[in-house]
Amino acid sequence: MRISDDVLNLKDTLMMDKNYFNANPELGFLEYKTSNYISKRLSELGFEVRENIAQTGVMGLIRGDANKPCIMFRADMDAILTDPDDPNSIKHACGHDAHMAILLGLANLLTQKKNSIKGTVKLVFQPGEEGLGGAASMIDQGVLEHPTVDKAFALHVWSEVEEGKIGICGGPVMASGDEFLIEILGKAGHAALPEKSIDAIFIASQVVVALQSIVSRNVSPIETVVVSICSISGGCNFNTICEKVTIKGTCRTYDNEVRRFVSERIKHIAVSIARSFGGDAVVEYIFKHPPVINSQEEAIQITKLSEQIVGSENVIKSYRTMCTEDFSHFQQKIPGTLTFIGCQSDKYYPQHNPNFYVNEKAMLIGLELFCSIAKKYLI
Ligand SMILES: [Zn+2]
Ligand SMILES: [Zn+2]
Structure with a gap:
């Protein structure tokens, strides 16, 4: 596993952010504390921040040369009820806490490299992914416009893939x-x-x-x-x-x-x-x-970047699942990829189990991948 010094230096902040989100889980479109925390962190880092998109969504923006590409990274924000009959069973059992912390980690890195960024970057924190239509609402509220996004990237920490491995391929990877x-x-x-x-x-x-x-x-x-x-x-x-x-x-x-x-x-x-x-x-x-359909061209690039991080033998180039993800709505408009970051450790708990947890190793791989993508397309 090869993790750059840039990312290792962010390890403590990465885990601090994740622990905050993990300790403060909120259901879809009710992510008020989560939203405030993200807005504050992005503002401190010098991002232009748009709040209250589709209720609780947040977007951080760094504007660069308008003739260069606009690249979007997306994290989802909502937790779930692990027991539908128990209103106190709200947990980040799908790993969206990890996604948000990784995206804030990327925000940190981009701030350090601000003067080298060639295009525009949008960091999109999306509410209501768990069957509530958050992605479509964000699109309706114009997150893909002004400036127009050229490519979009997301990741999902994934219990069905071993920790230390990455799943990526072009074409359909998640079902409608x-x-x-x-x-x-x-x-x-x-x-x-x-x-x-x-x-x-x-x-x-x-x-x-x-x-x-x-x-x-x-x-x-x-x-x-x-x-x-x-x-x-x-x-x-x-x-x-x-x-x-x-x-x-x-x-x-x-x-x-x-x-x-x-x-x-x-x-x-x-x-x-x-x-x-x-x-x-x-x-x-x-x-x-719709199904999550990864663009072939970007998937080839992400595969190469993944191989540099975890080694070719740890990149699963045909991973697909019948689960769903509403990142697919963004992919209906623009090319993009969703990559699976393996988080299945010795203690196996599937996605949506109340004991589901993401270790530091998977967090670092996720952040390294997002940083590699940003360096490839923006720096
Ligand atoms: Zn889920
Ligand atoms: Zn999820």
Whole structure:
């Protein structure tokens, strides 16, 4: 592992920032203390600071030559409830505390090199990554404009990759994450008079089975797709035929075309089956996060930089996951990469486990990577 003196000199500050965020976790769009801390640190370092973007988002800016590239680095800010039934279980169990500390570490380094920066740099601290649409809100509020961002970079500390390793490749690396809600509409009646009613439970059962045919019969086996039905509810009595059933599920894939195709198939299957039995179906397909698709050109550069840090044998050049990340919204607008920084130590706890923790080693590798990217594109 090769960590530069620039980064090693920032080790104490890096861990101090991380410990602060870790001790003060806040849920999405409620990251007020976090936001204040970041704004203060960026101001002290001499950044031009924009606050309250999409509620609690912060952007630090160093303006350079307008003819040179504008490079953006992004960290997410929110913690999660590790027990949905316990409001006191808020924790940084996804490592966003590490992301923010690393980005502040980069801010520190850029301040030291301010006079050598050739372009413009935007450090974007984004709220509400955990399924709340923070990235899209930040884009709506203009973080990619004035000046226009040319390339964007993010990292994620990742429990499924060993500490000391880096996962990076071009193309899709994280899946899209969409949701669908189907309401099957029938007609209630007495259980002993089935011919006088339209049984929504019977129809829903046919729909659930038929939806499994999308992956197995309609999509090429070469594609990676998940269609999972995760909730079904309806009916209330022993002897009343059910009038309405609600089905909820998720679809995940690496390809936007497949996504659109699956959404159409879900609608067609649900409505056709329901109508064939005399009922009807209303389908709401919610396009939430597109897949994280790394730009090939930048991924080649990040791979080289990663090899310099952890050695070629520790760079996983094909790592992909079906998890989602809303950094993908930025990638829909501009080229960029998301890199996985391995943080799986001897004590393995997966992402979102209350005991999830990121060690100093992974923090240093993450900061070294961000600093290397900044040096490559800006200095
Ligand atoms: Zn997460
Ligand atoms: Zn995360």
